[in-house]
Amino acid sequence: MSGKYHHGDLRSTLVATSLDLIAEQGMHAFSVAEVARRAKVSPGAPYRHFADRDSLLAAVACTVAQQLSASVRQATTAHTEPGEQLAAAAGAYTEYLITRRAGLQVVFAAGLRGPQYAELHEQTRTLMDEFLMLCLAVSSGPSEALELMEQLLTQAHGYAAFQLDGVFAVHGYSVELVVRKSVDAARIVILGHRGEPGERR
Structure with missing residues (x-):
């Protein structure tokens, strides 16, 4: 075991490593044994920090929620108009999902809803509140x-999923273009939600 793990770095x-594994192979491939192998530690080492598979997955989901919240906040700072802030937030979600291959499907993974995952629930509320406050600013x-x-999160997730699944590959779409399309x-x-001129039906 590398010396750095003796200084409390193994948990992080x-x-x-779990997030990288999910990014490469998807949620179905996530296992504590594979994470331990990739981290070059013994199969039992992760259990010094996490009670079981779901506890480790909850920590990963918490990290995703924190990173998404930061991405949303950063994206909105470039705008002052509420609608533009919200559109930028949707684009930030699409970009994060494409880049990290993890999003709400990790945050809301089955098995992570119990009271023992209080930190995850708090970070999830923070993330959803980021979006909800922006939506309230343009809603009645x-x-x-x-x-x-x-609607916006489903749409933003869909754009990222199409890019990751290769649907946009035949058109040669870049990540930047997909994010721009998501924002548009x-x-x-x-606009349709507000009932403003220029909305498309």
């Missing part, structure tokens, strides 16, 4: 904002 190394009420958030599509949805 396991989380980073909470119900409308929640509906808009669902979000603008259309927001």
Whole structure:
């Protein structure tokens, strides 16, 4: 075992390695044994920090939620108009998912909803609140904002999924172009939600 693990770095190394594994092979390939192998530690070493597979996955999901929140905040700082901020946030989600190959499918993974995952639930609330507050700024009420958030996140996730699955490959789309298309599509949805001129049906 590398010396650095004796200084308390193994936990963060396991989380980073898990995220890389999910990015490369998807959620179905995630296992503690494979993470340990990649981290070059014994099969039992991860259990010094995590009780079981789901505990490690919860830590990974927490990291994803934190990173997504930071990406959304950074994207919105370039704009002052609420609709543009929201569209930029949608684009930030698409870009993060393409880059890290992890998003809400990790944050809301089955088995991570128990009270023992309080830190994950807190980070998830922070992430969703980032989007919800932006949606409230262009909506007439909470119900409308929640509906808009669902539409935009589903759409943003879809653009990333099409890129990752190779659907856009036949057109030669770059990541930058897909993100721009996601932002443009979000603008259309927001305009329609507001009922403003220029909306597309």
